[in-house]
Amino acid sequence: MRVVIVGASGNAGTALLRRLRTEPGIEAVGICRRLPEQTDPGVEWHSVDVGHDSATELLTPIFETADAVVNLAWQIQPSHDQRRLYRTNVLGSRAIFRAVLRAGVPSLVQASSVGVYSPGPKHAFVTEDWRRTGVLESSYSRHKALVERMLDEIESDHPTLRVVRVRPGLIFQRDAGTEIGRYFAGPLLPARLLRFGWIPLLPAHPNLRMQAVHADDVAEAYLSIISSDVHGAFNLAAGPVLDPDSAARAFRSLPVPVPGVALEGAAALSWWLRLQPVDRGWVRLALKAPLMSCDRAASELGWRPRIDALSALRELVAGLAGRAHTESPPLRADPDLPGRMGGLLRGRLPGTGNPY
DSSP: OEEEEETTTSHHHHHHHHHHHTSTTOEEEEEESSOOSSOOTTEEEEEOOTTSTTHHHHHHHHHTTOSEEEEOOOOOOOTTOHHHHHIIIIIHHHHHHHHHHHHTOSEEEEEOOGGGSOSOOSSSEEOTTSOOOOOTTOHHHHHHHHHHHHHHHHHHHOTTSEEEEEEESEEEOGGGHHHHHHHHTGGGOOHHHHTTTOOSEEEEOTTOOEEEEEHHHHHHHHHHHHTSOOOEEEEEOEEEEEOHHHHHHHTTOEEEEOOHHHHHHHHHHHHHTTSSSOOHHHHHHHHHOOEEOOHHHHHHHOOOOSSOHHHHHHHHHHHHHTTOOOSSGGGOOOOOHHHHHHHHHTTOOTTOSOOO
16 A cells, blocks of 8 residues: 655654554655655655645656555644745645545545634533634634635545545644744743753633644554545544643642633734744634544544553653654754744744744
8 A cells, every 4th residue: 555645754744654664565655845864765755845836746646656645734833924824734735635636546634633623612522523614813723624625625526535534632742842842832942841840830721621642643543544444534632631730730830820811912912022933823722622522533443542641741741841853854953042042033933934
């Protein structure tokens, strides 16, 4: 089986390649904009910018011999350049879908997210048929909803194409520590405190209840999907639900109640001043995104996470503290601290390019 992974150098992509490397009978092809400096000899690599005007033409011949295409390509930063994000996330996904159709690929597996869902409950779990209009204040969420809307049309027009959508919660692994710190915390990340597994203060709000899953468990779900004939959407998350109380116990923190408007205002102001890379849309998404039921993945894929959400979070925090990384461009080590602070003073966060 020949499996092409678009966005193979990112957080989920590196985990999926790790898993496929141990699976006999699967030939893996990796596509990303920036090729890793050290490549696995068992993986065929191609450099393609999916947001470029010629992406469909470049991808089509690569896809022609594929049994499945897994699209993981997504751009989170720079959050101040919305046109660039739309170009990669929405137009890039469209280019990939067109190439899949032109090449006659039988299976398309699309990385979606809990972010595709409309606002929902924080003390109950929604299934895969929950409304998919996203959280409007979040560009990430809007883009996920737009991409899934394109998939709706493709499924209607091309019923012989097997389409699967994977909707995970937050994806954690140690090796992504540098990447996640760069994309969501920026130069002011207090890495020294994290080395002791201690976070002094945590903002607390009753709606700050989120789900996470380890990258290796996500990779296992992708393998099950690739190896089967399932269709439709699958939620992926591990227990327990992460909330301020559980995180405070895990990291010996003091939870500090903060109104939602204050969380959003602080994010908006510090983002506008370019002190950190997270705009208010991410806070609104965290407050509004529903909790997901993963019963369908359990029953149809036999999928059960091996690593619980708190253990995955501890692993990520250890990676943040140790600036864990790989030689894959999105997961590569940070520049040194003076360079990072220099970028801050110039009004530009370093390392916020295309993450796939």
